[in-house]
Amino acid sequence: MPDYIHSDEHIVVVSKPAGLLSVPGRGEDKQDCLWRRVQQRFPTARIVHRLDQATSGLLILALSAETHRQLSMQFERRTPVKRYQAIVAGVPDATEGRVELPLRCDWDNRPRQMVDPVAGKAACTEWKQLEVLQDRTRLALYPITGRSHQLRVHMLAMGHPILGDGFYAPPPLDSAADRLLLHAEQLELEHPVTGEWMRFFAPCPF
Structure with a gap:
């Protein structure tokens, strides 16, 4: 399972293990993924960005359409620091x-x-x-x-x-x-609702 780093009513930040897809792939054997695992705990979670299956580390998910839009705009503008x-x-x-x-x-x-x-x-x-x-x-x-x-x-x-x-x-x-x-060990960005600059960290496992 992913490690939960932070959650509030708007966002969830997790650390993905190596070997787990970020989103489903093609075929029945590629349906298990980080997004679906997070949805078991946060049913409205929406993926904002991805990591390669082989890469571990930090991902942020939105819990509403509006926060997804706000976060996606930040990534398009290259606001987050990774x-x-x-x-x-x-x-x-x-x-x-x-x-x-x-x-x-x-x-x-x-x-x-x-x-x-x-x-x-x-x-x-x-x-x-x-x-x-x-x-x-x-x-x-x-x-x-x-x-x-x-x-x-x-x-x-x-x-x-x-x-x-x-x-x-x-x-x-x-x-x-x-x-x-x-390993994606640090992610900094603006909270999509409060505007607060937030910094998340997941220690490198190797």
Whole structure:
């Protein structure tokens, strides 16, 4: 089950476990998801944004159509501040940086994404080194945009794929961990009703 971080009459904030879909997929075997689990406790819950199935961490859900609209507008305006932790292969040359590479769907290998400077949509990720662990590095990742698989593809493009990434990390890095080492640990945004700036945190499990 998800960990409940915060709830009030307008919103619910949860931490999704790795391996659980955010929303239902196609097929009977893909109906179990975070949204449906939250609805068992909060029947009016509506999903606002998503995390990859393999990624763990914070998601906010709205409890009414109006709060869903308000929160969705914030994400469209890129108001929320998101921070992830990841463990990547190797050690980057710098201690912090920025990746700006446009992304699009790799149609022949869906749902994978790819860098495409011509047809891709603008995507930006800022990163900062937290800890060097011999042949790997713990990074804080700050997605400025929210493209699908953005952090995973941008780290691969840097030459430092995220460990345990079965989509993008080459062998043996794809199986160097028992899960994708990517976690959405902090989310900051405006409360959709009170306007209060709120900060939520879910400790990194790896």
